[in-house]
Amino acid sequence: MPRVTLQTIADRVGVSRMTVSNAFSRPDQLSPELRQRILDAAQELGYAGPDPTARALAKGTTGTIGILLTDSLRYAFTDLVAGGFLGAIADELAPTGLAITLLTSAGTGDLIPARDVAMDGALVYSCDPTSPAVSWLHRRRLPLVFVDQAPVDGYACVNVADRDGARAAAQHLIDLGHRRIAYAVVGAHGPFGLLTDAATPVEGYASVQRRLGWDDVLTPAGIHPPVIREPFERVDDVRRDARELLSRPDRPTAVLCFSDVTALGVRQAAADLGLRVPEDLSLVGFDDGPIATQIQPGLTTVRQDVEEKGRSAAALLNAALRLSPGEAPHMVLPATLVVRGSTGPAPAEGARTPV
Structure with a gap:
C-alpha cells in the first residue's frame, strides 16, 4: 500500500502541501470548512497525522x-x-x-x-x-x-508548611497529657526498624520538616521519643515494628506518624495487641487522605491540600x-491539624490495657 503523505492529501483536495500542513499544526490559518475538507480526505486516505518527532523538531518543543x-x-x-x-x-x-x-x-x-x-x-x-x-x-x-x-x-x-503542622500535632498530644510519645517515620537510608535513639537521622525535605516540628514541642518538654523507621510507607513493615514497640513495658501512649499510611500500620499493630484507640494509644497521622476517615475511629491528622x-x-x-x-x-501551602477520634487523654498508669 503506497505511503500517504501531506502531498497525497494536497493532491486529493486540490490545495498546496503547506495548506494541508496548516490544517494539522496551525488550524487558525484556515477556514473551518477548508480544514474539515482536508481532515476528511486525510481520514479517507488513512493518514495517521504528522510524525510527532518531526513536528517536535520543527517547533522546538515536545508538548x-x-x-x-x-x-x-x-x-x-x-x-x-x-x-x-x-x-x-x-x-x-x-x-x-x-x-x-x-x-x-x-x-x-x-x-x-x-x-x-x-x-x-x-x-x-x-x-x-x-x-x-x-x-x-x-x-x-x-x-x-x-x-x-x-x-x-x-x-x-x-511546599507545605510541614513543620507548622507537625508542631501543632505534637502540641495536641502534650495538651492531652501524653509524655510517652513515639515517632513513626520514613527514610530512604538505614538504619531501619525500631530505634531507641531519638537522634536517628532523617532525610527527605518533608520528613525533616515534620521531625523538626515534633522536636520543637517535645524536646523542650524533655521527651526523647523512640523511633520506628522504615524505607517505604509499607503498612506491613510498620505494623511489624510497631508491635515490638507497643509490646514494651514502657510502651508509648501516643505515636506521631509521618503519614496516614504509617498511622494505619501502627493502628493495626495496636489491634493485634488488644490495645484500644484512643483509650490506650493515641495516633496522629499526616496528609488527611482518604484513609483518615476510612479507619475507625477516624484519624486525627494534619491536612495538606x-x-x-x-x-x-x-x-x-x-x-x-x-x-x-x-x-x-x-509557595508554601498551609498544613492544618484535624482532630478526630484517634486521640484522647493519656491513660492513667494503672489503667492501661495489658498486652
Missing part, C-alpha cells in the same frame, strides 16, 4: 512535561495521596494539551529517563536533591518546579514554559 519521582512508578498508582497530587496536575494541564511522562530517578541499561526522555520541562516531586536524575535535568537547562523539596535558587517551588499542591505546581511550570526566566516564586 510533554516530565514528573520525576524518587520511588518506583508503582507508587504513583498505589499511593492515594500521590494519586491525588498527580490527578490535580493532569486537570490543570488538560486545557494546555500538554502530555505527562512519569520518570523514575533510576535508569535501566543505557536509558536514563531524566537525560534521554524528550520533554519541555519537569516537576521534581519529593526527590533526593543529590540524585543524578536531578543533576541531569539541571544540565539540560529545562524549566523546573520543585515540589516537597528544599527551595532551589532560580527555580519555582511548592494535595490537589492545590498539584494545581499550583502545574500552573508554575506552565508559566515557566511560556515566559522568559525571571522571578521564581516559592
Whole structure:
C-alpha cells in the first residue's frame, strides 16, 4: 500500500502541501470548512497525522512535561495521596494539551529517563536533591518546579508548611497529657526498624520538616521519643515494628506518624495487641487522605491540600514554559491539624490495657 503523505492529501483536495500542513499544526490559518475538507480526505486516505518527532523538531518543543519521582512508578498508582497530587496536575494541564511522562530517578541499561526522555520541562516531586536524575535535568537547562523539596535558587517551588503542622500535632498530644510519645517515620537510608535513639537521622525535605516540628514541642518538654523507621510507607513493615514497640513495658501512649499510611500500620499493630484507640494509644497521622476517615475511629491528622499542591505546581511550570526566566516564586501551602477520634487523654498508669 503506497505511503500517504501531506502531498497525497494536497493532491486529493486540490490545495498546496503547506495548506494541508496548516490544517494539522496551525488550524487558525484556515477556514473551518477548508480544514474539515482536508481532515476528511486525510481520514479517507488513512493518514495517521504528522510524525510527532518531526513536528517536535520543527517547533522546538515536545508538548510533554516530565514528573520525576524518587520511588518506583508503582507508587504513583498505589499511593492515594500521590494519586491525588498527580490527578490535580493532569486537570490543570488538560486545557494546555500538554502530555505527562512519569520518570523514575533510576535508569535501566543505557536509558536514563531524566537525560534521554524528550520533554519541555519537569516537576521534581519529593526527590533526593543529590540524585543524578536531578543533576541531569539541571544540565539540560529545562524549566523546573520543585515540589516537597528544599527551595532551589532560580527555580519555582511548592511546599507545605510541614513543620507548622507537625508542631501543632505534637502540641495536641502534650495538651492531652501524653509524655510517652513515639515517632513513626520514613527514610530512604538505614538504619531501619525500631530505634531507641531519638537522634536517628532523617532525610527527605518533608520528613525533616515534620521531625523538626515534633522536636520543637517535645524536646523542650524533655521527651526523647523512640523511633520506628522504615524505607517505604509499607503498612506491613510498620505494623511489624510497631508491635515490638507497643509490646514494651514502657510502651508509648501516643505515636506521631509521618503519614496516614504509617498511622494505619501502627493502628493495626495496636489491634493485634488488644490495645484500644484512643483509650490506650493515641495516633496522629499526616496528609488527611482518604484513609483518615476510612479507619475507625477516624484519624486525627494534619491536612495538606494535595490537589492545590498539584494545581499550583502545574500552573508554575506552565508559566515557566511560556515566559522568559525571571522571578521564581516559592509557595508554601498551609498544613492544618484535624482532630478526630484517634486521640484522647493519656491513660492513667494503672489503667492501661495489658498486652
